[in-house]
């Protein structure tokens with residue numbers, strides 16, 4: 001039996017439908033991603049699962065408890081890392097964790113131990129007694145992550161866990177999240193609009209848009225559905241006939257100085273290809289990303305007016321030195 | 324199903340947070356004390372100078388005013404406390420509390436007790452200043468009874484503030500509604516004047532204002548002057564507190580995020 005069962009869940013704000021007839025099943029131990037652009041209804045969905053918002057219709061059963069009928073039992077099974085800052089600025093990191101431990105029913109004898117462990121996991125031991133007003137965004141996020149699982153919930157909701165963090169902090173957080181999932185067997189539902197994040201962390205991904213489920217699959221299957229990798233090479237004298245002979249090259253186009261190839265598993269064949277293109281000035285390898293999947297499924301970029309210059313995508317540019 | 328031990332721990336946590344925050348912002352405490360002191364000194368002296376000694380129930384006006392100023396401190400300080408719930412709504416801290424596996428009444432009561440504790444600290448300081456500078460005499464019994472009255476009023480008014488804070492979405496809206504509530508409650512309570520020789524229309528209004536009974540009770544306990552008698556004062560005050568806690572809990576359970 002799935003640990004979380006969402007059936008026809010719908011939330012309307014006046015006549016605007018934020019979550020539209022969503023049905024999902026999430027299994028124990030999974031890291032499950034809700035991927036969608038701004039306003040897709042991710043936070044609204046999590047809020048209903050966490051009993052913060054009553055559904056307009058449909059229902060959800062979490063750890064065997066219906067969110068509408070047994071909200072307290074549901075809340076006993078979950079932890080939540082909210083999208084917006086949710087710790088008290090005037091208190092220190094440790095104090096915020098302590099209050100959480102008391103409110104979320106950590107046994108008295110375990111409170112100190114759990115707090116120490118949590119702080120250590122997110123590398124904040126030496127900042128624990130500083131007021132959170134003086135924390136950076138990344139430190140705050142890490143503390144809130146530690147807080148979310150301080151009481152060892154069975155299920156953890158992470159709402160945009162790495163929003164606005166620098167790439168390195170983000171990768172560190174990913175490590176923490178993975179460790180949590182493997183070491184503690186916590187079931188995690190996370191929302192994100194970073195494709196790379198969903199790809200890196202999630203066992204399965206639900207793409208939602210306008211409150212509706214658009215697609216549901218594993219990251220690997222999603223990417224497979226798009227065919228091979230795209231290789232773009234800037235070169236003057238490619239050996240086109242030789243390249244066309246290669247059976248892993250699916251599609252060849254040569255225009256101006258630019259050679260575009262669709263290649264199966266480009267990583268392992270790139271060397272061979274490069275040997276036949278002559279003097280290459282610039283080589284780009286683009287593996288299909290969830291971004292492409294999203295574009296194909298919805299006809300839109302995941303974020304309109306993409307302010308996503310933060311190196312999320314899997315485009316690698318290689319400048320060939322002297323070949 | 325209701326686990327008393329964890330509810331109590333949750334209650335303590337929510338109360339403790341309010342106390343910690345209060346202690347870390349000395350401006351809150353200082354601001355809350357300066358205002359009533361100014362009233363006592365300026366208003367008390369100014370108005371006192373044109374009131375014949377003994378005209379207000381046989382005490383000097385400043386002393387007469389003192390219980391009213393305690394009530395003022397409670398009213399303005401504790402109602403304002405409801406604003407913090409709106410500030411908690413603006414960040415996700417409120418969600419952190421609301422997702423906790425606690426009864427909603429526990430969360431509400433923790434918050435109300437936190438606000439009441441802040442208020443009580445202010446009142447204690449004012450009582451000490453009153454004893455030193457305004458010649459108010461406190462016996463042990465007076466102190467205990469004053470505390471009981473003040474705590475009931477604190478819980479009532481904090482609950483009212485939290486109710487308004489739960490319903491309103493913006494600090495501006497909160498300010499608007501609370502001034503509509505607070506000024507009549509204060510000015511029509513007999514905090515500033517004796518209620519004995521008022522014209523009928525005003526006396527009727529003062530009589531239906533529950534805060535009048537808190538003022539009267541304090542005046543009775545501290546100065547030995549009463550219009551309604553302590554038993555009636557306490558009956559009304561307790562009823563007022565119970566109703567306000569119920570209203571507050573009701574509003575808090577319906578809080579919109």
Ligand SMILES: Nc1ncnc2c1ncn2[C@@H]1O[C@H](COP(=O)(O)OP(=O)(O)OP(=O)(O)O)[C@@H](O)[C@H]1O
Nearest residue numbers: 013018036037038039040041042043044045083580
């Ligand atoms: N309390 C509310 N009242 C009215 N509309 C709301 C409310 N909360 C959310 N919405 C609307 O519902 C839609 C979904 O919001 P939601 O916060 O769930 O999106 P999201 O997927 O989490 O987006 P983001 O990536 O920006 O966090 C949005 O259009 C939003 O404006």
Ligand SMILES: [Mg+2]
Nearest residue numbers: 042043044083
């Ligand atoms: Mg969101």
